[in-house]
Amino acid sequence: MGKLKRKEYERLLEPMQLELAAMARWVQHSGQRLLVLFEGRDTAGKGGAIQDVARHLNPRQCRVVALPRPTDRESTQWYFQRHVAHLPAAGEIVLMDRSWYNRAGVEKVMGYCTDAQYQAFLEQAPVFERLLVDDGILLFKYWLCVDQEQQEKRFAERREDPLKGWKLSPVDLRSRLEYGAYTQAREAMLEATHTRHAPWTLVDFNDQKLGRLTLIRDLLDRLPETRLDEAPIELPPLPGRPKKEKYGVVKPLPPYPLA
Template sequence: MDTDTLSSAFADYDRIRDELADSFDEEFEIAADEDRLDQLDEGSSGAPIGRTLDRRIYFKELFRLQRELVKLQDWVQAHKLKVVVLFEGRDSAGKGGAIKRITQRLNPRVCRVVALPAPSERERSQWYFQRYVPHLPAGGEMVLFDRSWYNRAGVERVMGFCTEAEVEEFFRSVPDFERMLVRSGIILLKYWFSITDEEQEFRFQMRIHDPLKQWKLSPMDVESRRRWEDYTRAKEVMLERTHIPEAPWWVVEAVDKKRARLNCIRHLLEQVPYGEVVKPSVTLPPRERHADYVRHPVPPEIIVPNRY
């Protein structure tokens, strides 16, 4: 191999290495932000000590699991499977962080997240499950619900947004509704992210004192702190009355965010049998070149300044 070829090979290697590193930067950025948040108020009484998973182990396993998620995505798409995953838990339990790590490397056209706002006046007059049905997957899709129809058994019940008669009707209806989904061919998984009283207080304090996270703390979240025990009772009833063989609940211990994400992702992968999808090899065609084409310069006034 001559010197020019060798230099070119090393240059390509460096480019490939930089490209791979760049693809992981988002996860490192998120982790660095969380480290900053954890250090913001180390003196808080609720701060968990000595429980964090080693970052090297965490990233190594996370990237491995994310590769498996890509294989699962390909399998779901190739075999026209329909997958629904519900993420429930108290405010600040870590549902959003887990969802973000699941979807991070996936195609948003195959795997999408549904996080519905409070129902409109019209939606409140509909059959309760009606506004969720349009978001269910077609063949070849995965849908992750960041909170779901279980709002009725949790926040709506605790905050008085529905009557006890409506709650009772929900408990009568939801097992039949979910059995109907499963009979239709939907793979339905339900996760409850569980944290302690002390851990939630700690995370809320972090949000209060961090200007980059304050937007996450709504008046409803603040009120939920006061009603911790009401939420606990509502959760216990919900799990008892809606844990059915066709769609059981799975509880994720979520005080340690990193462990919770890894445990949830690995469990999800174990619930949907999948394999390797053989893909045809791709060869880039040679680019066409036309003698009469001349590339025009970009006007300097519309170029974003190079400040970094």
């Protein structure tokens, strides 16, 4: 079976995006807090999946969080501290493009944390997530899987595409040489943090379009019934005839007078 074509993908995605919009209205109406973590190797497709989940949602309600490397001050805080500030409030959806699981992946493999910090994370993460779930946050954790052969193809595409060059950081270039180490780190992470209250869901993203459809379908199916009976929006008639704008041609305005 060949990879899913764009036209067919959009046809299959459209009804799910209507469901996502209904889900967002339900989250807002019910005051729920929805948190979705997107994790995976470099090039797995986290950014594209997040974009398609959020594409038709209100950005004031649905926030995408992609934290940069911690500052010197943040690196001395409790590890989970800077993530807590980005958790959803009532009626909000937060999509995390990588999360606290950086410590179990890139930080572990690249030596950015000590063994003691790594072991402490594996012990604390399930406890931290239990606190979130017990407080009522709806937490979903997705790991996007990609084979090394497919990863190499995507690295090559980024190298050749000037619009994607920013995605090839020095850490990314080093990570492609550590495929096996990342696999070992992932397996240790899953063993320590795949819990009843916050389970992992692994999704095949060798075909990114099919992976996005699978992920979105799973997310929607694991939520309770989200449809709300809403009255149709009425547009009252305008007082008088609609006004026409005079500015039909785009042209620069004269220089703004200086005081």
